[in-house]
Amino acid sequence: MTIRKWGRAAAGRALIALIMVGALATSAWLLVRSPSQAPSTVAAVPVDQQPAGNAASAAGPSVLEVSAPVQAQAPQEQGKNDLEQWAAGLSGALDIPERALIGYANGELTLRKEQPDCHLSWVTLAGIGKASSNHGRYNGDSLNADGVAAKPLGAVPLQGAAGEAASEQRSGPMQLTQAEWKKAKGTGNPQDIDDASIAAGRVLCAGGTDLEAGQSWWNAIDSYRNSDLFRQQVLGNAQLYAALSLAPEAASSPSTRAVRFALDQLGLPYVWGGNGPDSGAAGFDCSGLTKAAYDSAGVSLPRTADSQFRTEPPVPSGAAPKMGDLVFYGSPATRIHHVGLYLGNGLMINAPTTGMAVQIATYHIAGDDYAGAGRPAN
CATH class of the missing domain: 3.90.1720.10 (endopeptidase domain like (from Nostoc punctiforme))
Incomplete structure (x- = not known):
């Protein structure tokens, strides 16, 4: 406690x-x-x-x-069209752009294969995306059809302190540092929501973490960003997304x-x-x-x-x-x-x-x- x-x-x-x-x-x-x-x-x-x-x-x-957030409606490992339909059905209720929602789902699906015992949920990634960049909308633009920020997303104001080492500067929709990207063996583009979500998932799951356990989930978010406010924002929004994924009709x-x-x-x-x-x-x-x-x-x-x-x-x-x-x-x-x-x-x-x-x-x-x-x- x-x-x-x-x-x-x-x-x-x-x-x-x-x-x-x-x-x-x-x-x-x-x-x-x-x-x-x-x-x-x-x-x-x-x-x-x-x-x-x-x-x-x-x-x-x-x-x-x-x-940890409650269990959410899980995306199924099916074809691209099925994933797009899943995202289209939830995007409006959750107020998450479809392309960002697909990225979070791809993060869960990838980690489900790589580290099944981690139990990473897309709602955790969505909570991080909301707290980090408002799902890629921080600079006023949405992600394009390929899942990349129309304008590169640098560190949000007040987040990158003066004198911060270059390796600690954050960027992209998940606000990953260069060190985190390297640790996660990130490939592709940290400005891309798919690549960034997978990298963020690897950071969260590092060391055999089980995100279904409350204390482990809490510790993982704390390691991702040492800020109690950030942790609360991630928890609160992830909990909301999980609840609405099961009852999207309640969104309005x-x-x-x-x-x-x-x-x-x-x-x-x-x-x-x-x-x-x-x-x-x-x-x-x-x-x-x-x-x-x-x-x-x-x-x-x-x-x-x-x-x-x-x-x-x-x-x-x-x-x-x-x-x-x-x-x-x-x-x-x-x-x-x-x-x-x-x-x-x-x-x-x-x-x-x-x-x-x-x-x-x-x-x-x-x-x-x-x-x-x-x-x-x-």
């Missing part, structure tokens, strides 16, 4: 639209607490009752138990759109009373995040965690939450002090408390004050 504490980000939206994974080095950082420590809590007052300038709040859960639902919005806010700072950059704040508080997420999907929620708990349709007691459900913490009899957005696989997206960033956490652990879930929309 690991617990991550993120500092404030100074750059507003620097970590949102195109997922500038290196921004953590200049705008926020992570502090690690002992796994034996419980999540910190401080006294809280509902946002609409709190005096201006008082940033105190109730801490939300910040424990993240390591896990308000709950899925709310989750997509929340994933794009990972790394922004907790700001008491914050409604996000679109409203002039650097970040969000817990209910500001859930309200903004559902506002983006056309569903209006009350502003505070307690009012959201008391107005939104409850999930039956004992039933597991579904993707997009609101998960609440506190006392139903008195006051709910925290809310997050359920992602799936036991995970939620939330803005925990002052001094921490919007992040993924395990939604329910022993000893917490989980109060139940609500379902604003299907």
Whole structure:
């Protein structure tokens, strides 16, 4: 079990639209607490009752138990036309260009032959592709029909630090270093999504890694990029892709759109009373995040965690939450002090408390004050 504490980000939206994974080095950082420590809590007052300038709040859960994304719909080792049809059927639901999706599938299929015990899934590669270059769309262009970036993809801003050795400079849709390309015995072109996905898969599978095991998956992503924010972005998006690959019809639902919005806010700072950059704040508080997420999907929620708990349709007691459900913490009899957005696989997206960033956490652990879930929309 690991617990991550993120500092404030100074750059507003620097970590949102195109997922500038290196921004953590200049705008926020992570502090690690002992796994034996419980999540910190401080006294809280509902946002609409709190005096201006008082940033105190109730801490939300910040424990993240390591896990791998759930099993996804797997591409079949068939002809080129079959793979193209598979990608065409999922591209729109996942918001991944077909050519990039084919590249990730080719990465899985190749490693399935080379290292079957690694259990590499295309959703892991897709999560890396999203966090690295927005699936090759970082410079505003998509991959061409051959899977190559129309303009060479160099390192994204803030990712290649000044003075970084040439061997550490990243490039291509998977943002591989020259050292990683050499280690993976990369052939072809690192700007090509097929070649880059295969090389990235070899980097992840090196040393007999089994990516079905949560700790091994976590360690592999950490070795690929030493950034907790990057790891969370990969995990969150890979989990979303896996879920939608099994139910692509859910892609346009308000709950899925709310989750997509929340994933794009990972790394922004907790700001008491914050409604996000679109409203002039650097970040969000817990209910500001859930309200903004559902506002983006056309569903209006009350502003505070307690009012959201008391107005939104409850999930039956004992039933597991579904993707997009609101998960609440506190006392139903008195006051709910925290809310997050359920992602799936036991995970939620939330803005925990002052001094921490919007992040993924395990939604329910022993000893917490989980109060139940609500379902604003299907």
